[in-house]
Amino acid sequence: MLSLKDPSLLRQAALVGTRWIDATPETGIAVTNPATGSLIGYVPNLGTFETQDAINAADVSQQAWAKRTAKERGQILRRWYDLMMENQDDLGRILTAEQGKPLAEAKGEIAYGASFIEWFAEEARRAYGDVTPAHAPDKRIITLKQPIGVVAAITPWNFPNAMITRKAGPAFAAGCAMVLKPASQTPFSAIALAVLAERAGLPSGLFSVLTGSAREIGAEMTSSKIVQKLTFTGSTEIGAMLYAQCAPTIKKLGLELGGNAPFIVFDDADLDAAVEGAIIAKFRNNGQTCVCANRIYVQSGVYDAFAEKLAAKLASLPIGDGFDDGVVFGPLIDAAAVAKVEDHIADATAKGALVRHGGQRHALGGTFFEPTILTDVTSEMSVATEETFGPLAPLFRFDTETEVIAAANDTDFGLASYFYTRDMARTWRVGEALDYGMVGINTGLISTAEAPFGGVKMSGLGREGSRHGLDDFMELKYLCMGGIEAPTEE
Ligand SMILES: NC(=O)C1=CN([C@@H]2O[C@H](COP(=O)(O)OP(=O)(O)OC[C@H]3O[C@@H](n4cnc5c(N)ncnc54)[C@H](OP(=O)(O)O)[C@@H]3O)[C@@H](O)[C@H]2O)C=CC1
Numbered sequence: 001m002l003s004l005k006d007p008s009l010l011r012q013a014a015l016v017g018t019r020w021i022d023a024t025p026e027t028g029i030a031v032t033n034p035a036t037g038s039l040i041g042y043v044p045n046l047g048t049f050e051t052q053d054a055i056n057a058a059d060v061s062q063q064a065w066a067k068r069t070a071k072e073r074g075q076i077l078r079r080w081y082d083l084m085m086e087n088q089d090d091l092g093r094i095l096t097a098e099q100g101k102p103l104a105e106a107k108g109e110i111a112y113g114a115s116f117i118e119w120f121a122e123e124a125r126r127a128y129g130d131v132t133p134a135h136a137p138d139k140r141i142i143t144l145k146q147p148i149g150v151v152a153a154i155t156p157w158n159f160p161n162a163m164i165t166r167k168a169g170p171a172f173a174a175g176c177a178m179v180l181k182p183a184s185q186t187p188f189s190a191i192a193l194a195v196l197a198e199r200a201g202l203p204s205g206l207f208s209v210l211t212g213s214a215r216e217i218g219a220e221m222t223s224s225k226i227v228q229k230l231t232f233t234g235s236t237e238i239g240a241m242l243y244a245q246c247a248p249t250i251k252k253l254g255l256e257l258g259g260n261a262p263f264i265v266f267d268d269a270d271l272d273a274a275v276e277g278a279i280i281a282k283f284r285n286n287g288q289t290c291v292c293a294n295r296i297y298v299q300s301g302v303y304d305a306f307a308e309k310l311a312a313k314l315a316s317l318p319i320g321d322g323f324d325d326g327v328v329f330g331p332l333i334d335a336a337a338v339a340k341v342e343d344h345i346a347d348a349t350a351k352g353a354l355v356r357h358g359g360q361r362h363a364l365g366g367t368f369f370e371p372t373i374l375t376d377v378t379s380e381m382s383v384a385t386e387e388t389f390g391p392l393a394p395l396f397r398f399d400t401e402t403e404v405i406a407a408a409n410d411t412d413f414g415l416a417s418y419f420y421t422r423d424m425a426r427t428w429r430v431g432e433a434l435d436y437g438m439v440g441i442n443t444g445l446i447s448t449a450e451a452p453f454g455g456v457k458m459s460g461l462g463r464e465g466s467r468h469g470l471d472d473f474m475e476l477k478y479l480c481m482g483g484i485e486a487p488t489e490e
């Protein structure tokens, strides 16, 4: 059993509107630890009826919530943030147990996740409208921002906390309600958030966490006329399917989907900084992040030196159970994730790539995999076009800026991109030329609550975080005020 300071945070139950439904081993879904395969607990296997209940409760609760002042909503969110930080150790332990990332990284995710609640607690009071110079002397044009209403959210396993708070923070700040379906592999982090939300004073019914059949819950969320917006983070394939399912009811959509991030190292880069950046951009969460570098382009003059430094750095980073001290690489989420990494390595080496570091399942067994570097990688290999979502760094060689920009943009995706250079003019040129929603320049870590996170092309719709993130949960309403004539002379 997972040891926690506050064991009530590991609740084997789902929150459906105003009631908790407990799981039983007979009918529930088992949740296991990817490092050991051991059972953590059960969550209920819910479907259509519970989703309808949750949506109906959200509808009722949202109307009262929207009437509260932004300050009151912000104060409750602030309490939620405080509780997350007070319980950071326990939340981190739950996250490591179900997701596998090292405990230090998991606790970092809790702080990162909480920062969205803190940010939007503050932003709630800044949902300003405006007054526009009117088109006629007797008219006034006023624009208000109002909450969109009931929001449905579907989230992935790779960031079991932060991908929820990045949606829930702006939703609740704006005055919306949220019905959430977390990933089946990592539901306990979501449930712990709901326990703390209740303690923080979030009104009953405003936040539901539904565990169970993704297909049934998703179908009800997307077809409901009460739900006004769907916000989803996950694979492009499921995102596209949900997009289509939302068409008949014309919902707003927020989609954070796959990426195929280029990471470009120019000859003039600070090579040690580029290696540090690549470790973060490529190997954060063991490569299982949609903003992870997927293609590393290194200019010819520094190619060999970069490969050597990267390999030396990787060799120093311990692999193991996320609960062990000092571990940097935990297990991958499941066997399918390992198979995808192996497929990409096999495809690349069959076409001429060389394994410079790693390349094998780790001696620990299970889903542990050695962080891997491939050299002599070319655009004909699968790693050039498909997201690996694992600890595989393929190094492509390039000669000119024009060539590398064309290669970097030659993808259906457009989420994150990165480059390293010390040339100021190139910084602007390349930053503007990369066809991506986000560009990291001389940094491998771009994510923060203050900045707009999101992609272009098949990487999705909308932005999360930043002041723009609140707008995604609000509708603009235009009031046209007529009859404002000058007083008639008496
Ligand atoms: N952009 C990103 O951040 C992420 C990208 N991915 C990419 O996707 C690949 C597959 O990962 P995977 O976890 O399967 O991602 P999915 O897109 O399948 O899962 C993400 C979420 O969608 C839910 N879901 C799955 N099928 C449906 C459905 N028919 N209707 C409604 N909801 C659904 C999942 O539920 P359930 O868990 O119950 O199946 C989960 O909550 C990864 O290897 C990676 O390449 C994955 C995760 C995050």
Ligand SMILES: O=C(O)CCCC(=O)O
Pocket (backbone or CB within 6 Å): 158, 159, 162, 163, 233, 234, 256, 288, 289, 290, 291, 447, 453
């Ligand atoms: O893979 C994802 O969708 C999570 C992105 C993590 C981050 O915010 O950097």
